[in-house]
Amino acid sequence: MNAQHVAQSEQVKALVTRQKWGPIGLLIAVLIYLLYAWDAFNMTEVLGKARMEKGVLLLSDAIAHKVHVVQDLRRDQFSVSVEGERTATYDESRPMPAWVQGGSTDFQVSLSDGYRVVVKDRQVRYQVPGYGDVLIEIDAKALSLTLPPGQTALPDGFRFGPTKFDARPQFNQRLQVSRSKIEVHRYFFGWENFWFPFRSAFHGLSVSELWTLTQSSERVDPTTSNVALMIDHFWNNPDWQHGIIAVAIFETVLMAVLGTMTAAIIALPLAFIAARNFNPEATSRFLIRRVFDFVRGIDTLIWSLIFIRAFGLGPLTGIMAIAVTDAGSFGKLFSEAMENVDNKQIQGIEATGANRVQKYRYGVLPQLMPVFLSQFLYWMESNMRSATVIGALGAGGIGLVLVETMRTQRDWENVFYIIVLTILMVVIMDSLSGRLRQRLITGGKPR
Amino acid sequence: MTDALIRLENQRRLYTGLGLVIAIAILVSGYQSAESLNSGGFVQGLSKFFDYPSQIVREAIAKGPEFWPLFPRFFPALIETLNIALVATLIGGLLAMILSLAATRNLDVPDRLIPVIRRIMDIMRAFPELIIALFLIFVLGASPVPAAIAVAFHTAGALGKLFSEINENIDVKQIEGLKATGASWIQRVRYGVIPQVLPNYTSYFLLRLEINVRASAILGFVGAGGIGSELARSIGWGDGAITSALFLMLFATIVIIDQLSSALRRRLTVATGGHSA
Numbered sequence: 001m002n003a004q005h006v007a008q009s010e011q012v013k014a015l016v017t018r019q020k021w022g023p024i025g026l027l028i029a030v031l032i033y034l035l036y037a038w039d040a041f042n043m044t045e046v047l048g049k050a051r052m053e054k055g056v057l058l059l060s061d062a063i064a065h066k067v068h069v070v071q072d073l074r075r076d077q078f079s080v081s082v083e084g085e086r087t088a089t090y091d092e093s094r095p096m097p098a099w100v101q102g103g104s105t106d107f108q109v110s111l112s113d114g115y116r117v118v119v120k121d122r123q124v125r126y127q128v129p130g131y132g133d134v135l136i137e138i139d140a141k142a143l144s145l146t147l148p149p150g151q152t153a154l155p156d157g158f159r160f161g162p163t164k165f166d167a168r169p170q171f172n173q174r175l176q177v178s179r180s181k182i183e184v185h186r187y188f189f190g191w192e193n194f195w196f197p198f199r200s201a202f203h204g205l206s207v208s209e210l211w212t213l214t215q216s217s218e219r220v221d222p223t224t225s226n227v228a229l230m231i232d233h234f235w236n237n238p239d240w241q242h243g244i245i246a247v248a249i250f251e252t253v254l255m256a257v258l259g260t261m262t263a264a265i266i267a268l269p270l271a272f273i274a275a276r277n278f279n280p281e282a283t284s285r286f287l288i289r290r291v292f293d294f295v296r297g298i299d300t301l302i303w304s305l306i307f308i309r310a311f312g313l314g315p316l317t318g319i320m321a322i323a324v325t326d327a328g329s330f331g332k333l334f335s336e337a338m339e340n341v342d343n344k345q346i347q348g349i350e351a352t353g354a355n356r357v358q359k360y361r362y363g364v365l366p367q368l369m370p371v372f373l374s375q376f377l378y379w380m381e382s383n384m385r386s387a388t389v390i391g392a393l394g395a396g397g398i399g400l401v402l403v404e405t406m407r408t409q410r411d412w413e414n415v416f417y418i419i420v421l422t423i424l425m426v427v428i429m430d431s432l433s434g435r436l437r438q439r440l441i442t443g444g445k446p447r
Numbered sequence: 448m449t450d451a452l453i454r455l456e457n458q459r460r461l462y463t464g465l466g467l468v469i470a471i472a473i474l475v476s477g478y479q480s481a482e483s484l485n486s487g488g489f490v491q492g493l494s495k496f497f498d499y500p501s502q503i504v505r506e507a508i509a510k511g512p513e514f515w516p517l518f519p520r521f522f523p524a525l526i527e528t529l530n531i532a533l534v535a536t537l538i539g540g541l542l543a544m545i546l547s548l549a550a551t552r553n554l555d556v557p558d559r560l561i562p563v564i565r566r567i568m569d570i571m572r573a574f575p576e577l578i579i580a581l582f583l584i585f586v587l588g589a590s591p592v593p594a595a596i597a598v599a600f601h602t603a604g605a606l607g608k609l610f611s612e613i614n615e616n617i618d619v620k621q622i623e624g625l626k627a628t629g630a631s632w633i634q635r636v637r638y639g640v641i642p643q644v645l646p647n648y649t650s651y652f653l654l655r656l657e658i659n660v661r662a663s664a665i666l667g668f669v670g671a672g673g674i675g676s677e678l679a680r681s682i683g684w685g686d687g688a689i690t691s692a693l694f695l696m697l698f699a700t701i702v703i704i705d706q707l708s709s710a711l712r713r714r715l716t717v718a719t720g721g722h723s724a
Contacts, residue, residue, distance in 0.1 A: 007625055010580070019576070019638075019642060023641060023645065024499070024677070030537055030541075033533070033537070034534065034537065037530055037534045037595075040527070041534075041590065041591050041592050041595070042590070043592065046587055046590050046592050049587075049588055050462070050586060050587045050588075051586060051587075052586065053687075054585060054586050055585070055586040057584070058585065059585075082713075110588075141652075162462075181580075249590050250480075251481075251484055252609060254477055254481050254484075257472075257473065257477065258474065258477045258478065258481060261470065261473070261474055261477075261616070262474075280531075293702065293705070294704070296696075296701075297701045297702040297705065298698055298701075299664070299697065299698070299701055300660065300661065300665070301659050301664050301665045301668065301675070301678075302609075302694055302697065302698070304501055305678075305682065306496070307496075307500035308501060308675075309498065310487075310492045310493070310495040310496045310498065310499065310576065311485060311487050311489075311492035311495075312486035312487035312492070313485070313486045314481070314483050314484050314486050314487070315480075315485060316479040316482065316486030316489055316492060317480050317485070318491075319481060320492075355593070384577065385575045385577075388573070388575050388577050388578075388656075389576070389577045389665050389669075392577055392667075392669055393665070393668055396484075399577060401671065402577070402581070403581065404580070406581055406585065416514040419578050422575060422578065423573060423574065423575070426573050426575060427573045430569075430573055431574075
């Protein structure tokens with residue numbers, strides 16, 4: 001073995017060592033950074049303060065609904081209603097459910113698994129199976145608690161203070177007593193009043209009954225046909241707001257589609273100026289490229305905030321914010337694609353004596369179209385998600401509806417419904433554009 | 448033969464024409480309905496476009512020399528946003544690597560598992576970051592963590608798809624060679640796959656980092672901390688000077704990150720291009 005061989009084998013060894021340890025060194029650096037981030041984000045504190053039960057509550061509330069039984073002690077009112085909505089209160093026309101008996105100051109509520117609440121003259125008796133009766137008395141100043149004989153402490157899920165008693169021994173029931181109010185919640189699986197509002201004549205009817213009604217000539221409301229009335233009741237359902245949500249989704253789709261289209265239309269002619277092989281003049285090329293970088297750098301967030309001020313609430317704001325940012329991105333991508341155009345095709349067309357327009361039409365565009373369309377569809381997919389976020393910033397659409405519904409922190413089933421619809425919207429648009437792109441790549445012909 | 452060509456050309460023209468007509472119809476009707484749904488009109492909006500930017504610039508100028516200390520004051524918020532983006536991209540990227548390796552043929556992954564993992568990545572990709580962030584803010588409280596998790600989740604799906612496309616195109620011979628020497632699965636991945644895919648992974652990773660810096664800033668606006676939260680606060684207070692300082696910082700950061708990442712990516716492609724040639 002001569003010296004050259006030794007040097008070479010040393011080199012190979014060094015290369016192998018680098019190949020071997022390089023990725024591991026990278027991994028260690030990443031781990032160290034993540035440890036720093038753990039500290040910077042106060043992860044230990046955040047996890048300590050995390051309220052997982054809130055998440056569980058949200059998710060379980062999302063698939064259930066509750067009926068409120070409330071005695072308002074100040075106004076001396078008794079009511080049974082779905083989700084505490086005034087519009088969904090049981091009264092003469094809608095008899096109370098069988099598990100509530102009595103009324104005004106004397107009533108009994110039967111809950112699941114043998115739990116019962118018996119109220120009589122400001123005395124609340126909570127019958128807890130296997131434990132005994134918890135007695136809460138309300139007077140003007142404070143609440144007083146009497147435990148069943150032989151018991152010294154309240155069971156899990158019960159909280160008592162001088163102003164408030166709160167018990168949720170099981171997920172499907174809750175009793176709250178304060179000096180002004182006695183409130184019992186009983187939970188039921190499913191979404192209430194999803195199809196028709198509580199007051200609607202169609203509420204609680206089966207599919208076949210509804211079908212019979214659509215066929216029948218007897219009108220529920222003499223002024224309109226049954227079908228029109230049904231659609232109207234569904235669309236304007238006050239609890240679920242199907243109509244408002246549908247319009248919001250339409251707005252979001254509009255933002256994404258029109259924003260991306262407008263961006264492409266603005267970017268296409270500008271990209272020709274920015275492409276070296278179409279524009280030999282360096283100054284204008286440089287300037288237009290800096291314009292692309294500038295608009296892209298400002299980003300959708302800042303653009304949206306500016307456009308919200310100018311255009312107000314609505315899809316135009318989102319359209320413009322997406323259009324301006326993406327015009328920069330498209331300009332950059334399109335001009336890069338143009339610089340990669342195969343010159344042979346153009347020269348071939350030129351050789352046939354084609355004029356300038358024909359040269360572009362037959363030599364350039366056919367090469368660029370697939371790239372453009374595929375880029376366009378890809379960005380439209382990603383803009384469906386951007387449009388929901390821009391909406392949440394205040395531009396409107398489904399994003400804003402979602403943020404506002406979450407802010408009220410009351411009807412989690414509505415939040416869940418909106419989330420499901422938003423994801424469905426994104427998935428449908430994704431698969432539509434994916435299929436279109438596939439067709440573009442295979443040329444739209446069956447293989 | 449000529450007839451067939453002409454027929455094909457005519458058909459293509461028909462499709463192009465139809466596509467154009469549909470596109471114009473969508474544009475016209477879309478803008479009409481957008482105009483009617485919007486609270487302000489298009490022309491009116493355009494005329495007011497410069498009002499807000501000029502207002503905050505004027506407020507910034509009115510601040511005089513006190514404007515400059517605003518930059519160091521909000522620098523920690525900027526770092527927080529960058530941390531959110533980097534953590535999310537790293538964790539999302541690591542998850543994406545694992546998912547994409549498990550979704551690659553030629554690596555002895557059970558055939559039935561591959562489509563399942565692909566669907567999982569599709570679902571992760573489809574989830575809008577906003578929804579996860581809002582849910583986690585509700586559970587964990589307003590902090591950068593929800594944003595980082597939300598962005599990481601989406602990143603894992605998005606990068607996972609791109610990574611598995613890279614994995615599909617690797618040279619199988621290297622893996623087979625290692626297999627012939629009796630290398631274990633980990634060794635085959637480590638020496639047969641990772642060196643082949645790492646440059647392309649890094650390139651996509653950098654591209655994603657650019658996107659995630661923007662996403663982290665936006666999520667801050669809905670309560671996830673960082674420069675976005677400061678922006679939401681200053682706009683709420685109507686403090687134009689702070690708003691314009693934050694705008695400037697965000698703009699500068701995005702431009703710098705974009706330039707850095709594209710310079711790095713250019714070096715990567717040059718390096719790998721030279722290697723394979």
